[in-house]
Amino acid sequence: MNTTVHRTTYPSVALAAALLFGLSACGSDDTDATDHTGTAASSDGVTITHQYGETHIDGVPEHPVTIGASWADALVKLDVPITGEFVAQSASTAGDRYAWTPAHDSKVSTHQTGSLPGAEEVAALHPDVILVSALSDEKVYEQYSAIAPVIPVMTPGVTLDNWRDVTTTAGKIFDKEGEAQDAVTEVEDLLTETKEKHPAAQGKTFAYGQLTPSQDFGVVTDPASPAARILSDVGLTLSPALSDLAGQGDKGGSRQTISAEQVSLLDADVLVFWPIAGGEDAFAKIPGWKELRAVRSGATTYLDNSSAPAFVTPTIYSVPWAVQKLTPALDALEEAQQ
Structure with missing residues (x-):
C-alpha cells in the first residue's frame, strides 16, 4: 500500500x-x-x-x-x-x-x-x-x-x-535514473553549446517581462526566478536596473510593475517580452521602445501568451524550445558586438 x-x-x-x-x-x-x-x-x-x-x-x-x-x-x-x-x-x-x-x-x-x-x-x-x-x-x-x-x-x-x-x-x-540523467545532460549540453556559439553574449544584460493592457511593463527582478535562470544559463545577466527594483512595491521580490514612462529601465542587451493583448506592434506604440539597444540591434525575442510559459515554467522540453526561440536574438547581439 x-x-x-x-x-x-x-x-x-x-x-x-x-x-x-x-x-x-x-x-x-x-x-x-x-x-x-x-x-x-x-x-x-x-x-x-x-x-x-x-x-x-x-x-x-x-x-x-x-x-x-x-x-x-x-x-x-x-x-x-x-x-x-x-x-x-x-x-x-x-x-x-x-x-x-x-x-x-x-x-x-x-x-x-x-x-x-x-x-x-x-x-x-x-x-x-x-x-x-x-x-x-x-x-x-x-x-x-x-x-x-x-x-x-x-x-x-x-x-x-x-x-x-x-x-x-x-x-x-x-x-x-539513467534515462533521467541522460535527459538532463542532453539539455545541459545544449546550453553549453549555445554559450560557446555566442561568446560575445556572455555577461551581457537582459530584461524579461510583459506588456500589460494598461501599457505598463511587468518585469522580472529576481535573478533566481525560473525565467531568469534560462537566460542566465546561456550566459546572460539580469539588468542591474531591474534587479535593483527587487523587493520594492507590492509585487514581492521576483517581479515589479513599471510604467511606460520608465521604459529606459529596459535598456538591456537582450529583451524577451510579450504583450498580454495584441501583437508585437503594441510595443511600437510605447514612446522610447524603438530606441532601446536590443530593439535597435534586433536582439529582441517576442513571445505571446502561449509561448511565454516555456520561459516562465521551465521543463525538460521547454528549455530547448526556449533556447531555440532565443537564438536569433543572441545571433543579433553577437553581430552587434563585432
Whole structure:
C-alpha cells in the first residue's frame, strides 16, 4: 500500500506558484539540482523529501497523475505513461498542450491558471501517485494525500522546483535514473553549446517581462526566478536596473510593475517580452521602445501568451524550445558586438 509519511512540517506559503501578472508561475526555483530522495530507489520503493516532510512510494507507480507541465514533460521524456494530467488554461494550443511537449496519450483536464484542481477531480482518476509542479499549500497537500502519495514542491522556500530536480526525481520514482540523467545532460549540453556559439553574449544584460493592457511593463527582478535562470544559463545577466527594483512595491521580490514612462529601465542587451493583448506592434506604440539597444540591434525575442510559459515554467522540453526561440536574438547581439 502506498503511504505518505510526515516527519517535518514547513510553514505554508502562497497557494500554487507566484504568478507573473496573471499568466504563469514565476517564483524562484531551486538554484542547483538537489537530491530529494532519502534512500535510493529499490524494490521497497523510494522516499522523497519535500516542503511538508517525506513521501514514501511503494514500488513503481502505474497510474501517475500530474498537475503542471514540469512533471508531465518529465514523464513523457522518460516514456512513462500518464493516467491523467491537469493543464493550466494558459496552454492555449491544440489539445490543451504546450507546443514543445510531444504528443502522448493521457486524459487531459484544464484548471484555471493560479489555482489547483479540486480533490474530487483528482480522485476520479484513481492515481497511485500525484505529482504537482507548484503545490505550496499544506491544506491542499493534505487533501491530495488522502487520495494517494503526493510529491509537492520539494525545495523549501521556493514555489517551483528546478526542471533538473523534477526530471531526476521522476527517474528515481519510476526506476529510470539513467534515462533521467541522460535527459538532463542532453539539455545541459545544449546550453553549453549555445554559450560557446555566442561568446560575445556572455555577461551581457537582459530584461524579461510583459506588456500589460494598461501599457505598463511587468518585469522580472529576481535573478533566481525560473525565467531568469534560462537566460542566465546561456550566459546572460539580469539588468542591474531591474534587479535593483527587487523587493520594492507590492509585487514581492521576483517581479515589479513599471510604467511606460520608465521604459529606459529596459535598456538591456537582450529583451524577451510579450504583450498580454495584441501583437508585437503594441510595443511600437510605447514612446522610447524603438530606441532601446536590443530593439535597435534586433536582439529582441517576442513571445505571446502561449509561448511565454516555456520561459516562465521551465521543463525538460521547454528549455530547448526556449533556447531555440532565443537564438536569433543572441545571433543579433553577437553581430552587434563585432
